[in-house]
Amino acid sequence: xGKLDGKVAxxxxxxxxxxxxxxxxxxxxxxxxMLWDISERVQQTSSSIEADxxxxxxxxxxxxxxxxxxxxAEEIIAELGxxxxxxxxxxxxxxxRFLEMSDEVRDFHFKVxxxxxxxxxxxILPNMIKNSYGKIVIMSSVTGPMVADEGEVAxxxxxxxxxxxxxxxxxxxxxxxxxxxxxxPGYILTPMAEQIAKDSDPDNPAAVIEGIKRGVPMGxxxxxxxxxxxxxxxxxxxxSYISGTxxxxxxxxxxxxxxxxxx
Numbered sequence: 001x002g003k004l005d006g007k008v009a010x011x012x013x014x015x016x017x018x019x020x021x022x023x024x025x026x027x028x029x030x031x032x033x034m035l036w037d038i039s040e041r042v043q044q045t046s047s048s049i050e051a052d053x054x055x056x057x058x059x060x061x062x063x064x065x066x067x068x069x070x071x072x073a074e075e076i077i078a079e080l081g082x083x084x085x086x087x088x089x090x091x092x093x094x095x096x097r098f099l100e101m102s103d104e105v106r107d108f109h110f111k112v113x114x115x116x117x118x119x120x121x122x123x124i125l126p127n128m129i130k131n132s133y134g135k136i137v138i139m140s141s142v143t144g145p146m147v148a149d150e151g152e153v154a155x156x157x158x159x160x161x162x163x164x165x166x167x168x169x170x171x172x173x174x175x176x177x178x179x180x181x182x183x184x185p186g187y188i189l190t191p192m193a194e195q196i197a198k199d200s201d202p203d204n205p206a207a208v209i210e211g212i213k214r215g216v217p218m219g220x221x222x223x224x225x226x227x228x229x230x231x232x233x234x235x236x237x238x239x240s241y242i243s244g245t246x247x248x249x250x251x252x253x254x255x256x257x258x259x260x261x262x263x
Contacts, residue, residue, distance in 0.1 A: 004236055007235070010120070011023050011036065012036045012061070017188075018139060018227045022224075023049060025229055027052075033057075035056055035058045036090075046058035066122065083127050084134060086135070092109060095199050098153045109157075125178075133177045138181070139183055140166070140184045144156035145159065145184060170244030181243060183230055183231060193209070215256075217253065217256065
């Protein structure tokens, strides 16, 4: 038996990256997984997981639009009776220095990274409260709450905002049988990490990835399924007394006090 047998899970931004990793792992642990994404690739990801023998279903949902989130949630509840787990993962990053960033790019970060989490949670939470049960996993980051690099002001601000969202909501629903926790990944080998490498050095993105590896004490980037296993733990009853916290998964990259001690 899997630790998520019989559970119904929604994962936003599930077409690729950490969302795909969470979808694969939660399905492996027995959950019926609903994949929400704006990209047509969600169908391909869903078909791939289904081909491995697991229960998944794709939905084309733009999380920046509440009505789309509510409609998808209502369809799932009408068919399956409930939603037990929400992994609010959809996120974007566009590197750019603060004074050079347009308001449109700034707002894009907030619409997806913050409003998207707000919308998906608001659409699903009433059903969790009705059932006196729910597991909400918010995808934050080490970037913003703990560390930051140049060009990440918009992204870091939104990811730090999710830490406040996690703590406040966890307190609000603590008496409803619902837990709310955040995952804070460091460098995971995702399309987003690969895009950052391309933005940093279009001529040699592989060198950027190698440089990142050297800065991680464990000497590698994380795998999306490692993030998925953490999400599965937080989405299971194994974490029944954990709420309002953030869990770092970064290979130790936030540990060094300095990059070099001058030796």
